[in-house]
Amino acid sequence: MTIERLSSRPEVTITDAETVHVIFVDANGNRSAVDAIDGQSVMHAAVSNLVRGVVGECGGDLSCATCHVFVEEAWIPLFDAAGSDELDMLEATSEEPTDFSRLSCQLRLDHSHDGLVVHLPKTQR
Amino acid sequence: MTAADPLDVSVVVIGGGQAGGEVAASLRLAGHRGAITIVSDEDSYPYTRPPLSKGYLLGQTERSELLLRDEQMYRSHAIEVRTGRHATSIDRRARRVGLDDGTDLGYDALVLATGGRPRHLPHPELDGAVNLHYLRTLEDVDRLRDGFTVGAHILIIGGGYIGLEVASVARRRGLEVTLLEANPRILSRVAAEPTSEFFTRIHREEGVDLRVDTRVAEYVLDATNRIVEVVLTDGHRLAVDLVLAGIGLIPNVELAETAGLAVENGILVDTGLRTSDPHVFAIGDVARFPAADGSGMRRLESMPNAAEQARVVADNILGNPRPYDAEPWFWSDQYDVKLQVTGLSTFFDETVVRGDPASGRSLSVFYL
Numbered sequence: 001m002t003i004e005r006l007s008s009r010p011e012v013t014i015t016d017a018e019t020v021h022v023i024f025v026d027a028n029g030n031r032s033a034v035d036a037i038d039g040q041s042v043m044h045a046a047v048s049n050l051v052r053g054v055v056g057e058c059g060g061d062l063s064c065a066t067c068h069v070f071v072e073e074a075w076i077p078l079f080d081a082a083g084s085d086e087l088d089m090l091e092a093t094s095e096e097p098t099d100f101s102r103l104s105c106q107l108r109l110d111h112s113h114d115g116l117v118v119h120l121p122k123t124q125r
Numbered sequence: 126m127t128a129a130d131p132l133d134v135s136v137v138v139i140g141g142g143q144a145g146g147e148v149a150a151s152l153r154l155a156g157h158r159g160a161i162t163i164v165s166d167e168d169s170y171p172y173t174r175p176p177l178s179k180g181y182l183l184g185q186t187e188r189s190e191l192l193l194r195d196e197q198m199y200r201s202h203a204i205e206v207r208t209g210r211h212a213t214s215i216d217r218r219a220r221r222v223g224l225d226d227g228t229d230l231g232y233d234a235l236v237l238a239t240g241g242r243p244r245h246l247p248h249p250e251l252d253g254a255v256n257l258h259y260l261r262t263l264e265d266v267d268r269l270r271d272g273f274t275v276g277a278h279i280l281i282i283g284g285g286y287i288g289l290e291v292a293s294v295a296r297r298r299g300l301e302v303t304l305l306e307a308n309p310r311i312l313s314r315v316a317a318e319p320t321s322e323f324f325t326r327i328h329r330e331e332g333v334d335l336r337v338d339t340r341v342a343e344y345v346l347d348a349t350n351r352i353v354e355v356v357l358t359d360g361h362r363l364a365v366d367l368v369l370a371g372i373g374l375i376p377n378v379e380l381a382e383t384a385g386l387a388v389e390n391g392i393l394v395d396t397g398l399r400t401s402d403p404h405v406f407a408i409g410d411v412a413r414f415p416a417a418d419g420s421g422m423r424r425l426e427s428m429p430n431a432a433e434q435a436r437v438v439a440d441n442i443l444g445n446p447r448p449y450d451a452e453p454w455f456w457s458d459q460y461d462v463k464l465q466v467t468g469l470s471t472f473f474d475e476t477v478v479r480g481d482p483a484s485g486r487s488l489s490v491f492y493l
Contacts, residue, residue, distance in 0.1 A: 037195070048194040050154050050202065057429055059173035060190065061180070063456040063465065064429070085463070 020109045020116070024051045024069075027122040038111065042104035042118060043067040053120035060105035062086060066124040068093040070100040071107070072117040079107050095121035131444040133159045137222050137230050139212045139380065140238035141165025143173060143428050144409030146193045147435035148236050153202045155443055162205040162230055164212050164222070169263055170196050171206075175428050177266045178290040179458045183297060184270075191263065215384035217402055234442045237381055237392055237400070237407040238435070241374035241426065246282070251344060256351050258369045260287050269369065275299035277366040280355060282341065284311030286457050287371030289324060293459040296331050303334040303363060310337055315455065315466065319490050323482040324459065331460055374426050376411040389413065391424040396448035397441045398434055406441070408434035417450035427455050462486055 020036045022045055036045035046054035046067070055066035062085045071079070079102070082090065086106050090097045104118065136152060138145045141163050149161050163171070172191040180186030199206050207224070214223040215235065223229045243259035251257055258269045269291075272279075277300050281288045284306030295302045304311075310321040311328075328335050336359065345354035352368050378388045387393040387401040391413030398406050398414060409431035413424040433451045440447055457464040480488040 041190075044190070047150075048198050050150060050194075050198065052154060057432060058456065059175060059193070059428070061175060061456070061458065063458075063463065 020045075020111065020114050022046075022109070022113070023115070023117045024053070025117060025119045026053050027120060036109050038109060040109050042069065042107040042109060042116070044105070045109065046104065051120075053124065054104060055124045056105060057125075062089055062103065062105070065089045065092045065103060066094070067104040068095065068097070068121050068124060069102055069104045069107075070098060070119040070121070071102050072119065073100060075113065075116050075118075076100065078112050078116075082106065093121070094123040094125050131442065132157050134233035134442065135160040135231060136162075136234045136236065136442060137232040138163045138236045138238055139222065140236075140240055140377075140409070140411075141167060141169075141171045141206060141208065142238060142240050142409065142431065143171065143193065144238035144240070144431035144435045145236070146171025147432045148238065148408065148439055149204045150194060150198070150202075151436045151439035152442065153204065155439055155445075157439070157443060159233070160205070161203070162207060163199075164207045164210050164224060164230070166209065166211045167262060167264075168209050170194075170199065170208065172263060173428065174261070175456075177263065178260055178287055179294065181263075182266055182270060182273075182291065182294045188263070212380055215380065215405070217384055217405070220404060233404065235405045236438055236442075237405065237411060238409045238431075239377035239380060239407075240410045241376045243370070244373040244375050246370050246372070248344070251346075251352070253350055254344075254346060254352050254368070255349065256365075256367050258367065260291065260369065260371060261374075269367070272367045273298050273300060276301065278303070278364065279367040279369060280341075280363065280365045281305070281369050281371065283371040283373075284308075284335070284337070285314065285371055285373070286312075286455075288369070289328065289459055290457060291369055291371065292328060292333050292335075293331070296333060297460070300367075301334075302332070303365075304328065304336070305339045305341065305357070306335070306337045307340050308337065311335070317476050317490055317492065319476060319478045319482045319488065320464070323488045324462075324464070326483065327460060327462055327486070374410060376413075376424065378411060381405075381407065381411075389422075393422070396450070397446055398438050398449055399441070406438045408438050414449060417448070425453055427453065429454055468492070 018038050022034050022036045024032050034049040043056045047056045057066040058064035171193050176186045211225040212222050221229045221231050243261050279295050279300050281304040292302050292304050312321045340358045341355045342358045343356040347353045356362050376391045381392045382388045392407035394407050394412050394414050410426045413422050416423040437449045455466040477491040
């Protein structure tokens with residue numbers, strides 16, 4: 001009989017066809033890993049999993065700028081570029097936007113985003 | 126049964142709209158461990174209403190995207206959601222809420238987030254009309270959407286947010302639109318004249334037959350109880366396929382009133398959103414609260430108001446008291462134009478306008 005011992009828990013245990021893993025890093029560096037659903041927005045994934053620091057007040061209608069995130073650089077090209085409505089709203093974020101700023105309601109997840117890391121601002125309102 | 130630690134109190138929330146869903150989530154986010162039960166008379170888990178008259182009616186927003194949070198969130202955080210259930214009574218001495226299935230729920234803190242229902246046209250004989258629509262719930266919009274066929278003629282009664290947003294979607298879906306406003310201008314309750322003028326022009330440019338100072342004088346129904354024709358107060362006769370009335374909201378105060386809570390055009394609450402009973406709170410469209418600027422009691426029908434009041438109530442239940450003093454804000458999408466309003470336009474001396482209400486697709490109005 002053989003017993004296989006895993007030295008540490010693998011980061012991803014099950015590769016579920018519908019799951020996209022997203023890591024949220026808050027302003028203090030605390031990480032929370034979330035199992036998002038293929039097709040979901042990053043905002044919806046955060047709010048659905050009670051991630052502190054994403055409000056999503058308008059429900060994804062590009063009207064409130066309370067789902068502001070900073071996308072880790074390597075992942076930026078994997079999303080469609082921000083449209084003009086999003087760029088307008090990014091001028092109204094609570095924390096000063098950077099080149100990595102996006103409104104997470106506009107970041108739609110698919111398999112290519114598995115392992116995505118986004119950083120959260122200190123404030124959203 | 127009051128728990129010693131506020132994190133362990135039992136909370137019952139009546140109403141599963143934006144306010145009800147948010148209060149439960151906010152409690153758990155703050156570390157609350159006690160029982161939470163949401164009682165909703167709708168069949169869906171809490172969902173967001175603003176897209177109903179915008180992206181959802183247009184067919185761009187999926188039903189699943191309307192859910193504020195996945196059903197999984199409620200399960201994994203032990204939030205019980207009783208859908209399709211109506212609260213019928215509150216026994217405030219025993220602190221129990223009775224439901225229409227004969228069960229009852231005990232509470233330490235009760236949150237009334239009962240919202241409102243659309244005001245109906247003042248003609249009871251129209252209530253069974255098969256093509257008469259009101260808009261509040263997902264079900265209402267599904268029913269309205271079924272009638273959205275290219276070339277159909279929709280008569281919209283009321284030039285507020287609901288009427289104008291439906292007009293915008295209807296035009297985009299290829300319907301003919303007539304919109305009636307009984308007052309001399311649209312959006313008269315929420316915006317100043319330059320904004321009304323701007324949106325009146327936009328709608329007319331988009332092909333809406335927009336008539337102010339106009340009402341329906343007569344409805345003509347056929348044998349199948351369908352409104353087929355209307356006669357307007359300006360004398361015009363119009364054949365119609367659909368009628369939508371967006372003429373305001375009636376706050377659902379009956380449960381609170383029967384329980385002996387103070388009610389007057391809404392459930393009356395203090396700055397901490399407590400009703401006249403310290404164990405009972407009211408939030409969202411139904412709550413009438415003291416305005417932070419001292420201008421009197423105020424009831425707001427808006428999603429940001431509902432969500433923020435929910436967060437304030439969660440803090441107050443958990444013993445971290447704070448007043449509700451958020452600045453009101455509203456938004457609306459019509460065609461490619463986004464309307465954003467911060468503050469209330471009730472009191473102002475003058476307006477400063479950037480842009481021309483008579484041309485273009487952009488305008489800023491400041492109330493001073």
